[in-house]
Amino acid sequence: MFSRSTPCSFAPLSVCLTLLTAHAFAQDTRHVEEPKIPASCVQLSAKLQAVKDKVAEADEHKLDTERIQKALDSCKPGMAVELKQMGGNNAFLTGPLDLRSGVTLLIDEGVTLYGSRDAAVYDMVAKPGEEPMTPGLCGTIPKVEPAVFPAPPRAATARGGCRPLLSAVNVKDAAVMGDGVIDGRGYAKLLGKDYSWWEMARKAEPKNEKYYSTRLVVASHADGLILYRITLHNSPNFHVSVGGTNGFTAWGVHLLTPTDRTLDARNTDGIDPGTSTNVTVAHSWIDNGDDNIAVKSGTTHMSVLDNHFYTGHGMSIGSETVGQAYLLVDGLTEDHTSSGIRIKSNVTRGGSVHDLTYRNICMRGVANPIAISPYYTNQTTEGFVDPKYTGDKIPDYKGIVLKDVWSLTPGDVLIAGLNADHMTGIKLDNVIVRDIQPTQVHTAFDMMSFGAGGTNIPFTAEGLVKSKPDAMQPDACKGGFPPMQ
Incomplete structure (x- = not known):
């Protein structure tokens, strides 16, 4: 039986990496351990009942x-505001909330924190001394x-928009924890509107x-932010966006949308x-309507350890x-995602990306197991030819290592x-895409090297070291692809 307090019980590939023992290999330079839920400063009882x-x-x-x-404003740092059931009441309904330094928002099992479907409560308001916001945008x-893709250098922008459901701005060591649910209700008709x-x-x-549109969690300059064991459902837009932050941990997060x-x-x-x-x-489960994880510009020293991805990109x-650099992905299952390992950009938004390691990854039902592309056109998957955009922000990918990466079903590979x-530099070591056909291999301007395990991908260039087409370790993907938790 799966226990949310013992994340090693669902480790993929018969490997259980705790962050403590994996620290020597991780790209996050911190010494990260499983978070602990603090004592409560106050318990708030639910007044609503969701059916x-x-x-x-x-x-x-x-x-x-x-x-x-x-x-949240009055809680002592190091303690938690706890949302709990009371009798048959199991729901809280809220507009935007601001997290505070050192304070945990703790949502008990059986409790759901719902986002309001009144767009007006999320409307941004100017701070004193700022230019007025455009009212009613949210x-x-x-x-x-209008938006244009690729975007012009200085597109006109209305001032305003939506506040997120939970904000962590200019705070330290804020957290959202517990075995309860945060539901953004992206499916629900907005009050006074005929659409969701x-x-x-x-x-x-x-x-x-x-x-x-509003988002569930947005953090900016929120060093030490933690999401632990929380379940996130039905975000109207992105679930978790973190910027300008040194030290962010998501451990045992369950995300289904x-x-x-x-x-x-x-x-x-x-x-x-x-x-x-x-x-x-780490130890998280992500099933959603876009990128499962998307590493944005300027993110360095990131570890993605022992996770499971389902529907998503x-x-x-x-x-x-x-500036994305020093990324380690170790221990990942991808079950019917549209892409597996994906790097996407073009000449209107690119730059240097380097020192990326992907290992112990198992996929099935993935249309594009590997998609490393400077051809991004704002689509769910990348095309295989240069769209001939003009721009001077050139994607440049170097120091990419793929080791012990397996796709149990065939799919297209783009490198x-x-x-x-601006050649893409990549090393493949025991990289297997079962039953892949030559017509599914797409390459241009690559500098490839191969480890002892080679690959079965039928690259056409001469002199490439390749394993046998059926070569795959007997225990590859053993214990992988559990159902979404």
């Missing part, structure tokens, strides 16, 4: 925002602000229009760190690729540099 994960229409204006925020597709957050996002897609598999949840990335260093995502870097001056 079949739905809040009653009559309760939609009964927000708990004020009492939760007051508790939850809209403003016609005055997700329907708005999909409506904006054909013309690539700008739209304003959409929970109703008949629905469509566009642009719902899982965990996206950017301009940050010393990042660890895979383990991604980009599409802005400037490309932009040109002879």
Whole structure:
């Protein structure tokens, strides 16, 4: 039986790496251990009852925002504000909340913190001395602000938008913990509108229009931020965005969007760190409507250890690729993601990416097991030819190592540099894509080398060291692909 307090019980590939023992190999330079839940400074009892994960229409204006925020503001650092059940009541309903330094928001098992579906409560408001915000942007597709891809150097931008459900800004050692759920209700019709957050996002897609949506967790300059054992459901947009932060840990996070598999949840990335260093995502389960993890510009020294990915776009870097370096992905299963190992950019948003190690990775049902591309065109998967965009932000990928990487089903492999001056440097060692055909291999401007394990990928260049087509360790992927937890 799976225990959320013992993450080693679900380690893939018959390997259990705790961060303590794996530290010598990890790219996060911190000494990271499994977080501990602190004692509570206050317990807040639920006043609402959700039935079949739905809040009653009559309760939609009964927000708990004020009492939760007051508790966070007054809690002593090192302690937690605990949300708990009371009788049959199991739900809290809130607008935006601000996390505080040293304070944990603790959500008990059986409790769900729901985001309000009133877009107005998320509308950004100018601080004193700032230029006024454009009112009413949140939850809209403003016609005055079309988006263009690739974006022009200085696209017109309306000032304003949406606050996230949980903000961690200019704080240290804030945390969200517990075995409960945070549900952004991206599926639900916005109050006073005839569409949901997700329907708005999909409506904006054909013309690539700008739209304003809230996110579940946004952190900026939030050193020491921790997400531990929490479940994240149905974010309207990205689930977790972290920027400008030294030290971010997500351990045992369970992320499922959409929970109703008949629905469509566009642009719902899982965990996206950017301009940050010393990042660890470990022992987590991610099933969502976009990149499972997307490493954004300026992120260095990141470890992704013993995780499981399901529906989504895979383990991604980009599409802005400037300064991502020193990444270790070790122990990962990808079950029917659209891509497996994915690096995506183009000449309008690229730059140097280097020192990336991927090992002990098992995939099945992945259409593009390897997609290392300077050809990004804002699509779910990369094309295999240069779209001939113009720009001077050149993607340049170096020092990539793939070791003990297996796809149990065939799929396309793309490994490309932009040109002879920007070759992609990559080493493959025991990299196997079962039953791959020559027509599924796409390369350009590569500097390839091979370890002792070689690869069965049928590259056409002469002199490449390759293993036998059926070569795969007998225990490869043993114990992998458990169902989503």
